[in-house]
Amino acid sequence: MDYILRATAAGEKIRAFAIRSTELVEYARSRHNTSPVATAALGRLLSGGAMMGVMMKGDDMLTLIMKGDGPIGAVTVTADANGNVKGYVNNPLVLIPTNYAGKLDVGAAIGYGTLTVIKDLGLKEPYVSQTPLGTSEVAEDLTYYFAKSEQTPSAVALGVLMNKDNTVAQAGGFIVQLMPGAGDDLIEKLEAKLAAIKPVTEMMEEGMGPEEILDYILGDMDLEILDKTPTQFLCGCSKEHIARGLIALGKQELQSMIDDGESITVKCHFCNTDYTYSVDELKELLQFARIKSASKKVGILGDDDAVNDFLDQADDAGSNDAE
């Protein structure tokens, strides 16, 4: 089972997270049919994103987008505060030579660009931060983000190890952060520990889980595990959910689809599921686009209430299992 541990150490001067994400990254690989380097890129960002997700609360949503000039295009991950995470890469089939160390070259696959972090905390405007990508190896880029945008010195390690048949053997990682008030001696001790540490996937291959990894790093610094959150790849999409997006395209766009006289297929990028809408269904959606636009005009229904009511009923009627 995949899960995330949240912990503190050194009397709350350090906070830490560790994840085992082998199953969710393998699920992402099979869902998106990613090449090994794309699996590594997506798997690392999914693992980091899932841990950053549980740093939030309630209905908060986090989106991470690594967009560079490399052949993969962009890597996009969305996570909630409850361990649910989903993501995709623009070009899942990208193949590039391994790097000088014989490792999957995630940095070259992503290339130079920016990391965009969007936090929807239920406020009027989401929090958006952009930082330049450094190595584009994902962990270092998240470390830079924490330092630059959150003023939190952090050590981030993320790893995905592939089997010979290109399925995922191990995936996981950790985030260790210094809280305000951490003294120089504590910082030196932690730095020395982290400098000597093996790659995460190597530790996992030796049978170490998140508990053992945190214990290895922080075991002599009053480590306290606070909680354990199951984590999974979960896309909440459904035919009704995608329909809302089609309605939002507006009357004219829907009418022109109907005039084409053919069913249309819309793909959910996050989970690579196709949803097909027949001409009759498009006509139904057009009705709702009309209601929506009319209600907007007279201002009585305010916030798409009629459309939402209908779609909620349709949701309840089933057919919303996207997996």
Ligand SMILES: [Zn+2]
């Ligand atoms: Zn989906």
